[in-house]
Amino acid sequence: MLIEEFVASGVARYEFRYMPVLGDAAVFAAVAVSCAERQGGFWPLHDRFMLADQTLFTEAGLRRQVTFEGLDVETFFGCVNEGDTLSQVVASQEEGVARGVQATPTIYVNDQQVDPTYEAIASAIQAIQAQAEQAE
């Protein structure tokens, strides 16, 4: 997997940016994840939403998950209910549109857009590595 091959090995770092285009639920999920991000809990909740865990769209399910993650539940729901991070989500989406993102997922490797496939991403990273080695 890319994460083991390139991120865990220290070759690459990976950044996720919100681009909610699949409707209201996607926006809600992005707000929830960004609220978890404020408490350092981005990755577990991100993974659960990426796995399309529908229980997270119920109050009980979401409460159970953030409790499991050890987040401050009241702070989290305060953030979600007030839409505190909506501007962050909107800014991320605006940035994507300005950058030319026309579909999700869209991948950039060192600012170069590549197809969202293992082969394309791995090839782009390997090309960068080869260039760096030649330069040395």
Next chain:
Amino acid sequence: MRPLAFLLLTLICAGMIGACGAGGGANEAAERSVAATTRSERTPREASILQQQPSQSEPQSEIELEHETGDTAKADIAEAANQSLTASSDDAEEEAAAVVPTEIDFGHRQGLPFIRNTLGDPEAPVLIVEYSDYQ
């Protein structure tokens, strides 16, 4: 939290996101907004594009940009811009506090350093950025 508040936030998000596709929110948003919608549904997928195996791909959701005019769109954009401004000082404080990477302590990413939504060594020479959404 009451279920009604939960639903209300979803509806608020739906209203706001109609204004979020326009380039530059606070600066350029006076006359238009861009509503991002999708033409295709996706099938359940792995947790991230980074977990793909070779030759594993998924359909992309295309974004359709629709331009709107009118007072409603202006009001939405103004509200979004206002939220951006009020949030900026909080964001700056949080960013300052989150520059030191910590390690994920469980799951399949255990041991990997992260800072907020960025995973891996901050000094790594390659940066992979994924724009994506949740279904």
